[in-house]
Amino acid sequence: MSPFELNGKTILVTGASSGLGKQTAITASRYGAKVIITGRNAVRLDETFRSLLGEGHMQILADLTIQADIDRLVAGIPQIHGLVHSTGISDMTPASYITSDTIAKTFRISFDAIVLLTSGVLRKKKLVKNNSAIVFISSISTRYPFTGGAMYVSAKAAIEGYSRVLAKELAPRGTRVNCIAPALVRTPMMNETAENYSQEVITQIEERQLLGLGNPDDVANSIVFFLSDASKWITAGHLILGGG
Numbered sequence: 139m140s141p142f143e144l145n146g147k148t149i150l151v152t153g154a155s156s157g158l159g160k161q162t163a164i165t166a167s168r169y170g171a172k173v174i175i176t177g178r179n180a181v182r183l184d185e186t187f188r189s190l191l192g193e194g195h196m197q198i199l200a201d202l203t204i205q206a207d208i209d210r211l212v213a214g215i216p217q218i219h220g221l222v223h224s225t226g227i228s229d230m231t232p233a234s235y236i237t238s239d240t241i242a243k244t245f246r247i248s249f250d251a252i253v254l255l256t257s258g259v260l261r262k263k264k265l266v267k268n269n270s271a272i273v274f275i276s277s278i279s280t281r282y283p284f285t286g287g288a289m290y291v292s293a294k295a296a297i298e299g300y301s302r303v304l305a306k307e308l309a310p311r312g313t314r315v316n317c318i319a320p321a322l323v324r325t326p327m328m329n330e331t332a333e334n335y336s337q338e339v340i341t342q343i344e345e346r347q348l349l350g351l352g353n354p355d356d357v358a359n360s361i362v363f364f365l366s367d368a369s370k371w372i373t374a375g376h377l378i379l380g381g382g
């Protein structure tokens with residue numbers, strides 16, 4: 139069997155009702171994984187579910203900012219070999235307009251929920267020992283920040299720090315922890331940014347990225363690599379997917 143395949147592995151993908159999480163779930167199923175997908179929107183989550191290849195997949199609706207939903211999700215899954223965190227929201231609040239609500243809104247889903255789901259999965263022993271993997275999605279903006287991105291970038295930087303500590307803590311049990319940092323990718327989040335803020339900003343970014351805007355499968359393929367045995371000697375990694 140090719141080390142790039144995911145046969146025999148069960149993978150939990152959050153944010154699977156849209157964008158990068160959706161494509162990651164589909165690609166992982168194409169590589170042979172059984173996939174457990176979660177998100178809030180029932181219609182879009184089911185659309186992802188119906189796009190999965192193979193059998194034995196599960197879908198579980200959950201709002202990951204609610205602890206009871208995290209607990210129900212963790213209780214409802216079998217043992218997994220991989221966990222991909224693809225939830226998140228965009229935020230473009232200029233520094234002088236930030237309030238405690240702005241901080242809470244971004245961090246609750248882009249940091250707290252991710253950390254709490256991870257600890258739930260570990261505490262309930264749902265992640266197999268030896269050769270399991272956790273993948274976080276940060277953003278290239280922690281290196282190349284954008285105006286108005288104070289909360290978004292800060293939450294991503296916090297996740298990067300968290301993932302490095304987790305890599306150290308989980309290495310002895312055989313779990314690898316890696317972080318992907320994409321530049322701008324064509325997903326509903328990007329469309330929302332263009333609509334709510336400015337198409338001009340998107341065009342400027344597109345011109346700056348040597349290979350142009352990314353597509354969800356560009357990110358999903360790298361995530362699958364980090365879930366697969368092909369990356370069994372890689373942990374505490376930080377892969378920038380910037381299109382050059």
Ligand SMILES: NC(=O)c1ccc[n+]([C@@H]2O[C@H](COP(=O)([O-])OP(=O)(O)OC[C@H]3O[C@@H](n4cnc5c(N)ncnc54)[C@H](OP(=O)(O)O)[C@@H]3O)[C@@H](O)[C@H]2O)c1
Pocket residue numbers: 152153154155156157158159176177178179180182200201202203224225226227247275276277278319320321322323324325326327328
């Ligand atoms: N697109 C890019 O250019 C880009 C670049 C760098 C990094 N990223 C990061 O990649 C990740 C995925 O982004 P994307 O572009 O795929 O975004 P997206 O299309 O907007 O998808 C976001 C996902 O997060 C889920 N979500 C949001 N709030 C939630 C909550 N409270 N509970 C459970 N799920 C929740 C959404 O579920 P529902 O729709 O069901 O509510 C959706 O499935 C994010 O962390 C983002 O910051 C994206």
